[in-house]
Every structure is written in structure tokens, then in C-alpha cells.
Amino acid sequence: MDFAHSARGTLGVEWELQLVDRTSRDLAPVAPAVLARIDDDRVKGEFLQNTVELVTGVHGTTDAAVAEVRELRDLVVAAADAEGADVIGSGTHPTARWRGQPVSDSPRYRRLIEHGGSWAERLLIFGVHTHVGIDRPRQQTVPIVHALLDHLPLILALSASSPYWQGHDSGYASQRAMLFQQIPNAGLPPDMPDWETWERVAHDLVHVGAADGLTELRWDVRPSPRLGTVEARIADGAPSLAHLHAVTALTHCLVEERMRALDDGTEPERIPSWLVRENRWRTARFGLDAVMITNAEGATMRVAEVLHSTLDRLAPIAEDLGATAGIDAAVAVLAQGGSSAQQREAMIAGGMDAVLEHLVEAMRD
Secondary structure, X not given: OOOOXXXXXXXXXXXXXXXXXXOOOOEOXXXXXXXXXXXXXXXXXXXXXXXXXXXXXXXXXXXXXHHHHHHHHHHHHHHHHHOOEEXXXXXXXXXXOOOOOOEOOOHHHHHHHHHHHHHHHOOOEOEEXXXXXXXXXXXXXXXXXXXXXXXXXXXXXXXXXXXXXXXXXXXXXXXXXXXXXXXXXXXXXXXXXXXXXHXXXXXXXXXXXXOOOHHHOEEOEEEEOOOOEEEEEEEEOOOOHHHHHXXXXXXXXXXXXXXXXXXXXXXXXXXXXXXXXXXXXXXXHHHHHOEEEOOOOOOXXXXXXXXXXXXHHHHHHHXXXXXXXXXXXXHHHHHHOHHHHHXXXXXXXXXXXXXXXXXXXXXXX
16 A cells, blocks of 8 residues: 655644534535635635635644644634634534535535435534654554554543534534444444554455545544545544644644554553444543543543543653643643533523533634
């Protein structure tokens, strides 16, 4: 398999943002107008016409990547202002209905709907994707995928921001995670013990027509040969730049931690794939309050406690990656209880109008 060259530990970020009507706070299909005002190829259209995606260049540090995201966020907020719209970043829109949302005119998106049927039409969901460059793909790719899957509850719980779905509390911290896994080649990747298995899986799925190409393997964590990266896609949409900074720093540091273990010739114990699957469900359901499985023997601990100790452990790596401010942001998100909890607090205080107002203000902060 051809795998593009990347410098080790380089970073790119993609952030999907929702455009909402300033009065009703419902999703507004104004992405084409917003994109026309910006005219910057780092801000792109997405599956739905109510969505734009911010796509950074390649950076050497977490802070540099987030600085570019801030610049792009400001461009989108200003352009949305001019169109009478606001911007929010949660994993789902709290009240919007999925039926009738205008889809962008793209052959790729038309194929998604034709193949995925009504489940694809339900993808009124928004996320953050983090790419980290690897320089020895045959040696690094699969161990890094395993590292991110083993730590998946930490990334998902820290980012969980989608408790509400079509006006109701879903009961989940991340309703987005549950929705996205319904379409073909989404959710957790197949168990891949080595590079040869990854090549075989990718070849077979394309060969039998399960996917038109590797970009249609929309797993929670996946190799991205075109960019020379491993991509973490499990995170919910970030309600604020601080949440984006936190998730980006955590992911960046976890990848570097595993690369350093490979450099040292150590093989950390893997969590079996069937327990990774259980961890995913528990975390989507309960977020930071989930009790996650931490090793192959079935030991458990509350996600918030594991996250706190992991952030402490990653502090020296964060200094090397320009990620210290992002780790501090993660500590702050953890202390605040996460976005799902904050949205539910807003609901108690002022109903759904307060939830939507909270999300609009979070984006402008």
C-alpha cells in the first residue's frame, strides 16, 4: 500500500460547525453563502448545507494548529453574522429534525445516501477529526490505532457534547457516536493485529465494493494513507475552541506516547477488541461518569479518574509537543463536567432555549 510521507508527530485538525438561524436557532442551509463570503479553501462545505468544516494545514505543535483553527473559526463566525446566522459546534443539534435537511451536491454524498439509505439521511451529526503524521507506517500505524482504541473512552468522554436529539434527551452523553456507527464501514475498525492484516482488510473491502476507496472507511480510528497519518474520528463536535484544544492535545500526546514506546521496543498490553467495543458503548452512554475497562483482565475505573491520571502522565510529552495549554484546557473541561453535563444543566435552568443559547455563547467565547 502506498502511504504518503509525513514528518513524525505533525498535526492537522478538522472541525465541523453548524450554522443556525439567529432567531429560531434551527439549522440554516446557508453554508454556500457563508463559503462564498470567506472564499478560503481551508473552510469547506460538508455533507449538509447547514455545515462547514475547518481544515488546518500541517503543524508541528498543538498550539500552532489550534491558532489556525481560531483564525478560521473567526472567519466563519463573521461570515455567518453577515448572513444572519450563528455558529454552534456540538455533536448533534439539540432540536433539529433530520428529515428534509438539504444535502450538498456532491457525487460522494449522493453515493453515501444511496448506499446507506435512511440511516445515512439521519447523519445530522458533527465531529472533530485529528490527524497525526507517522514516518514509519509499516511499524507505527497499527500500534497507534490500537493505542487510540485503548484510550477511546478518554477522547470520547472529554468531547461528548450530544445528549439531545430532535428535542429530547437521548440518555446518552454522545448520541452522535451511536448514530454514526449505523452506516457501512463506520464505528470501530476490524481487529487488525499487524500491517499485513490492515492491507488485506483495506484491499478486500474495496475489492468487493464495500467502499469505493479508503476514504469511505469511516472508522472511529483509521489509517489515512493519502495524508500519511493516523486519524482519530471518534470525538464529538467541539462546542468551543477550548474543547477543541483539549481534545487535540490529548490525541496528539497519546499518539506520541505510543511512538516513544515503539522507539523503546516496548509493547504495552492491548485491551481486547470485545472490551474496546464495550468501552465505546459505556462511554457514549455515560460520558465522564462511565466505568471503563482498563486492561485485559477486566479491571475497571471511572473514566474521569483515568482521564485525570492520564493528563498528569502526558504532561512531559505535552511540553515537547507545544500541547501544555491544551492539556490545561482538558483539565478545565474535566473540572466543569464536560459539555453534555453543561447542556443538561442549561436545560434545567432555562429549557431548550437556554441550551441553544449556551452553545452559541460557547462558540463565541
